[in-house]
Amino acid sequence: MAKARAESQQYMASSAAAAEESDKSKSDAEKDAATTPIKKTSAAASAESETNTGNQQKAAQAQQEAQRQAAIKEQAAAKKLADSKKEADAKKQADAAAEKKQAAAEAAKNEPPKSPSDYQVKRGDGLIKLARQYNMPVEVLAQANDLSPSTSLQLGQNITIPSRKQVERLAREAAAAEQAREDKRQKEEALAKKSADAKREAQQKLSEARKEVKETDAKGSFGVQVALANDQAKADELAKKFKSAGYQVKTSPTSRGVRVIVGPERGKVAALALKDKINSDPKVSTTSAWVLYWR
Numbered sequence: 672m673a674k675a676r677a678e679s680q681q682y683m684a685s686s687a688a689a690a691e692e693s694d695k696s697k698s699d700a701e702k703d704a705a706t707t708p709i710k711k712t713s714a715a716a717s718a719e720s721e722t723n724t725g726n727q728q729k730a731a732q733a734q735q736e737a738q739r740q741a742a743i744k745e746q747a748a749a750k751k752l753a754d755s756k757k758e759a760d761a762k763k764q765a766d767a768a769a770e771k772k773q774a775a776a777e778a779a780k781n782e783p784p785k786s787p788s789d790y791q792v793k794r795g796d797g798l799i800k801l802a803r804q805y806n807m808p809v810e811v812l813a814q815a816n817d818l819s820p821s822t823s824l825q826l827g828q829n830i831t832i833p834s835r836k837q838v839e840r841l842a843r844e845a846a847a848a849e850q851a852r853e854d855k856r857q858k859e860e861a862l863a864k865k866s867a868d869a870k871r872e873a874q875q876k877l878s879e880a881r882k883e884v885k886e887t888d889a890k891g892s893f894g895v896q897v898a899l900a901n902d903q904a905k906a907d908e909l910a911k912k913f914k915s916a917g918y919q920v921k922t923s924p925t926s927r928g929v930r931v932i933v934g935p936e937r938g939k940v941a942a943l944a945l946k947d948k949i950n951s952d953p954k955v956s957t958t959s960a961w962v963l964y965w966r
Contacts, residue, residue: 873948880944892965893942894934916954935965
């Protein structure tokens, strides 16, 4: 009986231990089940982060590569443009050099000969045509042949084509002659203007003197002697010249010759003004007129 009770107690102890062990196993299993999702979630996040980082790196690398390719293209385009411009400039310079060379060749063809040459005039030839043909001024070609630039050439006429050095010399002489003619023209114009001004001023003074004859002037009439001719024929010739210039003229024989007198004028002041007008008149060309008493 005691033995049976002991076995029964031992059995109950074993059952309790087994139940406790089962409960412990179950609790551990539940703990493991609760921990496993946490571990799985952390790993997934880590993997996703690594994936995102990789993608960002790839995108950055792709962007850098695109920028590099764009820079390469831009450099290539700039180089192509520079090469094109350089090529165009070289072509432009080459064309200019060729044009200059051609112009020089054409000019050399038309340059005057190195030495004088004879030329026989053909049908249709003229000084202007030949001057253009030999590239020289028509005045130079005419001067080399003692001709006027407007001279017409005759068929078969022989003329001289001056050499290059002669053309240069004749051109200088022609330019100097033209300058001399221009200087002479300007001088003549200045003298004519001065003479015209003097004549106008003298005429004005004469008009004023005629209007303002005073009682204090010398009595009688006065004339202006403009010449003393050797004979009557010469006196008449001089008188004709003064009459054509608009003056009233008389001649008066004397023991020393025949006087040519312009006038008369009432009063000496008016006669003096008339004398100044005559001396400044280019139509009569005299500067030795003087006043005398008119009888």
